[in-house]
Amino acid sequence: MPGIDECLLEAMRLPGARGASLVDWTSGLALGTVGESPGGDHETTAAEAAELARLAAEHGAFAAADDPGGERPPVEDLIVSNRDSYHLLRFVDTSFDSSVFLHLWLARAEGNLALARIRLGEMAERLVLG
Amino acid sequence: MVGTPPPRLPVRDRASATERAWGGLSPMLTRLAAERATGVLVRARGTLYLAEGMVVHAESPAAAGLDALLTAHGTLAPEVWQDAVARSDGRHGAARLLLDGGHLSPGALQLCHLGALYDAAYFALAPSSAPGRFRYGVAHRLGPVLPVQVAALERETLRRRDLLDRIWPDATPDEAPLERTYASGAPKLTTRQQTLLDRIDGTRTATGLAHGLGRQSFHTLVDVRRLVAAGLVAPRAPAAPEPVVHPPPHTHTPAAAEQLAYTTDPHITLLKRLRDALEAL
Structure with missing residues (x-):
């Protein structure tokens, strides 16, 4: 049964993983971080990723059609790619009120985006369900 | 006139100057962290529990407690929480008992607890004219979950004040x-x-x-x-009172x-x- 740190360390075992964190998107707080972060500052990265996650979560255009405006996160994940890396943000669904996501930073050359997306989804589930 | 050069002005290292100027949100809390104190700091708007200089728990009348967050949406039945608190002692905190009983996963507990901790600490660290009081040796019944550094908590509290201020600059x-x-x-x-x-x-x-x-x-x-x-x-x-109409x-x-x-x-x-x-x- 993983805690936050175990979950992040597991994410770091994915091929090409550079850094991982668990972030609250309402406040922009990093609840846990491992590895590197772009710019070398996990707190700034968390605040910026939180802003992006909030926009995605709050705009109806991105919500699933069968659950518009439910209590669950309306978006599963966000993928941002640039020339040298991928950012994968996975929303975590909890039974209590929260607004958190897992953020995985992958090197583009070694990373496997499809695999990482599936694994990160499983990790998000195991994190809260045990 | 002898051409002695004027004495060099003292130059302060910038980093150390900011460090000195930074008394923290609560100088008392900074001192308690430095001496790795264990106990409870009671401030006007909330309470911080410390274990060896790290913040392990926070409570404030302004913030819903961990129990309220966990029971409000049915994550835990209120009886389960009360039972864990009643059975907790110095060796087994309520958190440990909840995990051992299989009522919560460690991830869910840590996530909810950190949320509650930062939330209560935001209010506990609010500016206050009354001095805080510290009682050594007191521990919370919950027991340790994920301790947070005092400096990290203070930084986050300041960041949260700025965040609110940027949305609407009136408290x-x-x-x-x-x-x-x-x-x-x-x-x-x-x-x-x-x-x-x-x-x-x-x-x-x-x-x-x-x-x-x-x-x-x-x-x-x-x-x-x-x-x-x-x-x-x-x-x-x-x-x-009745407004005066101008x-x-x-x-x-x-x-x-x-x-x-x-x-x-x-x-x-x-x-x-x-x-x-x-x-x-």
């Missing part, structure tokens, strides 16, 4: 009873904001609403300030003055909100 709605106002051209609300807005009735405060909904208070302050910025919510003004100098008829006071013209309401925000700076 009155954080504590006053809230009432709904009606704005034209208001943005589309999220379900969370709509649920919150539906409960605003002129008597409840932001933190009271957060308690009722089983939400973190700081998250609710963020929503409330956004709603205020959107012109949908306002802090209720304290009951004022006729505005540039209106010629009472009807025009009336029209200005109750206008729904979006430009004028925007200007009014702007004025309120500037006055609050």
Whole structure:
């Protein structure tokens, strides 16, 4: 049964993983971080990723059609790619009120985006369900 | 005249100067962290529990506790929580008992606990004129979950103040009873904001609403300030004595003055909100 740190360390075992964190998107707080972060500052990265996650979560255009405006996160994940890396943000669904996501930073050359997306989804589930 | 060069001005290392100037949000807390103290710091708006200089738990009347957050949406049955607290002792904290009983996963407990800790600490570290009191050796029944460094907690608390300030630079709605106002051209609300807005009735405060909904208070302050910025919510003004009516100098008829006071013209309401925000700076 993983805690936050175990979950992040597991994410770091994915091929090409550079850094991982668990972030609250309402406040922009990093609840846990491992590895590197772009710019070398996990707190700034968390605040910026939180802003992006909030926009995605709050705009109806991105919500699933069968659950518009439910209590669950309306978006599963966000993928941002640039020339040298991928950012994968996975929303975590909890039974209590929260607004958190897992953020995985992958090197583009070694990373496997499809695999990482599936694994990160499983990790998000195991994190809260045990 | 002998050409002795003037003595060099003392130059301070910049990094050490900022360090000295940074007394922290609570100098007492900074000192307790440095001496790796264990015990409880009671401040005007909340309480911080320390274990060997790290913050292990926080509580505030303004923030829903871990128990409220976990039971409000059915994650834990209230009896399960009460039972764990009743059975906890110095060796087995309530957190350990909940995990061992299989009622919660470590991830869920850590996530909810950290949320509650930062939430309560935001209020506990609010500026206060009364000095805090520290009692050594006191531990919380919950036991350790994930300890947080004092410096990290203070940094986050300051960042949260800035965040609220950037949304709407007036803290009155954080504590006053809230009432709904009606704005034209208001943005589309999220379900969370709509649920919150539906409960605003002129008597409840932001933190009271957060308690009722089983939400973190700081998250609710963020929503409330956004709603205020959107012109949908306002802090209720304290009951004022009969207002003295000054006729505005540039209106010629009472009807025009009336029209200005109750206008729904979006430009004028925007200007009014702007004025309120500037006055609050």
